[in-house]
Amino acid sequence: MSDTPDFHEDPAQPTKSSERTAFLILAVVLAPALSVAIVGGWGFFVWILQMFYGPPTG
Secondary structure, X not given: OOOOXXXXXXXXXXXXXXXXXXXXXXXXXXXXHHHHHHHHHHHHHHHHHHHHHOOOOO
């Protein structure tokens, strides 16, 4: 009836290989890098706090 494109059809659907590649990038690169950044950031934060408030006392 009309010449407007059908928006329900997505020509750029991900393939299994692209999904596998995305998963591997997330699991092998991003997750460890994010973990190291979070732990390192927390350690830096505690170190700076100890410079101002002193070491923990027991």
